[in-house]
Amino acid sequence: xxxxxxxxxxxLLIGLPFVIACMIWSNARTENEVLQSAGFFAKASWEILSxxxxxxxxxxIIFLVILVVVPSxxxxxxxxxxxxKERDEREEYITGxxxxxxxxxxxxxIIFFLFFSVFSLSVFFMPKDQLHKKRITVAIHxxxxxxxxxxxxxxPQGEVLFATKNIMPSSSSIxxxxxxxxxxxxxxxxxxxxxxx
Amino acid sequence: xxxxxxKLTIYNSIQELRHAKSITQQDLADAxxxxxxTIVALEKGNYNPSLELVFRIAKFFxxxxxxxxxxxxxxxx
Numbered sequence: 001x002x003x004x005x006x007x008x009x010x011x012l013l014i015g016l017p018f019v020i021a022c023m024i025w026s027n028a029r030t031e032n033e034v035l036q037s038a039g040f041f042a043k044a045s046w047e048i049l050s051x052x053x054x055x056x057x058x059x060x061i062i063f064l065v066i067l068v069v070v071p072s073x074x075x076x077x078x079x080x081x082x083x084x085k086e087r088d089e090r091e092e093y094i095t096g097x098x099x100x101x102x103x104x105x106x107x108x109x110i111i112f113f114l115f116f117s118v119f120s121l122s123v124f125f126m127p128k129d130q131l132h133k134k135r136i137t138v139a140i141h142x143x144x145x146x147x148x149x150x151x152x153x154x155x156p157q158g159e160v161l162f163a164t165k166n167i168m169p170s171s172s173s174i175x176x177x178x179x180x181x182x183x184x185x186x187x188x189x190x191x192x193x194x195x196x197x
Numbered sequence: 198x199x200x201x202x203x204k205l206t207i208y209n210s211i212q213e214l215r216h217a218k219s220i221t222q223q224d225l226a227d228a229x230x231x232x233x234x235t236i237v238a239l240e241k242g243n244y245n246p247s248l249e250l251v252f253r254i255a256k257f258f259x260x261x262x263x264x265x266x267x268x269x270x271x272x273x274x
Contacts, residue, residue, distance in 0.1 A: 088231040089247050090238060197238040 005073045008063050015056045022049035083187055090197065098190035105185045106178060113174055118144055120165045126158040136161070209266050212240045214258045229253040 025046070066073050086092045124137045137158070160166075169177065215225055222236040229250065238244035246254070255262045 088235050089250060090231065090235040090244050093244075194234070197234075197241075197243040 001070070002072065005063075005066060005070070005076070008059055008066070009077065011059055012056070012063060015052060015059075018049055018052050019056045022053045025049065082183065083190070085190075094190055094193040094197070097193050098186045101189040102182050102186040106182045109178060109181055116164060116168055118142060120163065120168075122163040122165075123161040124158040125161050206242075206269060207245060207266055208242060208269060209239060211236070211254065211265060214260070214265065215240075218258070225254075225257070228257050 067077060068074075084095060086095055120141045122139045122141070124139065126135050126137055211225075215222070222240075223233050226233045226236045230253065231250065235244065235246075239246060251262055251266060255265055258265065
């Protein structure tokens, strides 16, 4: 299993420049342009790169599943990404402290994002013809949705001055923020602890 | 309910023992199986070692644990 994982890692690493090359090439020229105008060598290269692209993404999916399922693969691969150093007991202690700080701060960030996904605040500017005494209206909406697509759309009666749903980042952005935040806090705390000792 | 106790300040004579033996921090680190940074932290008093490491250090210097690690004013010669 370990040999297979190492082979997959090596292939993903070696294949990455070819994947990037294929993406750049496909942006510069369409498939039809390449196949119609280019010579044999260019056509063959295009075919090889295209097949490599498909294979690379298939292997990447397998690798991501392995990372989730196999603990040893996760440990070996992600320790480099997380910059984990556990050569002796003091470094294990520092890792523990940094992991605690990263866990707590990430938890607070998750709670923050959860709050803004459940509650949304909107400020409307009501038109004059509406029977409202106050022209500026503030509305608070509450709702939990399990799926992204099932969110009910709130249609304002007036002009929207401010709505928190408009400034909320997308799910991908939230995941990137959480990932970066966790790595940042972990590494910052680990460095701080190392300097202190 | 456990009684909250004040933090114990533990001193050590690792640096003195090391100088007496004329060995470097790296030599001691290699002998007890830790990094040099850990020996630096121990000598500065910034890190309290585990019981296992305490035993390994005492075994290396061929002396009692109490002669290496002590509370302020409680040092045994």
